[in-house]
Amino acid sequence: MVATAKTTRRTARREQRRQQLIDATMKCIARKGMGNTTLGDVAGEAGLSQGIVNLHFKSKDNLLAETLRYLADEYKSHFSKAYEKSGPGPADKLLALVELDLRPSICDRRKVAVWFAFWGEVQSRPTYRKICDERDQYYDDTIERLAAEIIAEGDYQHITAESVAIVLNSMTNGLWLSFLISPRTFDRQKARDALLGYLSSVFPKHFS
Template identity: 30%
Template sequence: MTVSSRRKFRREGEGRRRQDLIEATLDCVAEKGLQGATVRAIALRAGVTGGLIRHYFPGKEDLLQAAYATIVGRMTEQAKAALAMEGAGPRRRLAAFVAANLGPPVVDTRVFSLWAGFIGRAHSDPALSLAHREGYLGFRNEVEALVAEVLEAEGRVAGKAELRRHAIAINGIIDGLWIEGCLASDIFEPGELADIGIATVEAQLGLNLGEEEKT
């Protein structure tokens, strides 16, 4: 590894240092896979000692858990950025959220490789399993809140069980299309996956998300 390929470890405080180590871990996982992301490799990537890593993370599994949670949380936050639409009603906001999950930067081959590497080990690693569960529930809760807003604006009364089912279904729709987009983006037209995702969510809810909300 050349010096230029190392991350510059910034001495800006505990939180920033911890995040630098997480980013170095993600770099190593992307390049070497989970097995190759050893403490030594991560330390070399970050330009620090293994002892410093252990100061912030008790063990490698704790560091991997934090790295996976960062990936999942980052994808959710990138999609949520699409909700900052001044004057937009609930339907437009839900459509924008679905579309954001099915295009760049969320649809990305590096992100998918990282996610796949972590998820392949989650079934046998309690720490990664917990990170996955928390990430999934956090995303699903976001979807559920958006659906609740849409249905409320329509005057449709939806109980907790119905909202939960809608959120589970929409999460599955997004996940499936996201995987295909990451694996073979070149076989889809620009915006095609987003259009399909929105249409499928419309069918799920029985609403046209492109129409204006009732006043």
């Protein structure tokens, strides 16, 4: 009885419940769009009652901001892990980071839909902008530094680290858009080939 009660208990620890609601929020946004997602939808998706979101997040605005922050933090964490785990040279690291954006766990229908939902509102919401900006800066700076190291190593001419960072950053975001809009025709392998094609034409000594 004690054991059963523990596994089937209806209440959950605060953090657990919050996470459950954030997950439900992402599902709803992906399915119905941010504008058409109601707190009732989120609660229903989580199998809980009407007032649950306000209990745990105080307001809808707050829930949405926390959802975005969760996504951004998750991305950063994957990013750092990919960086640490990859080979020692800057080319290894750059490749690992670029490939990260195509990994199914990141380049996932639901998550990408949520990113774009927020980007669509970023213009009018300073909070969203701040969170997105921060993540982008983090990404951009790292990529540019790696590109600079590769350029120095290979003594490449006619190319700047900044340009490479701009290309890679915009390409990965743009690939997400293709994935979102045309999941049928989107092909991870082709996307990867395109990215590698770019890297090998700009850094031929490093990416054959």
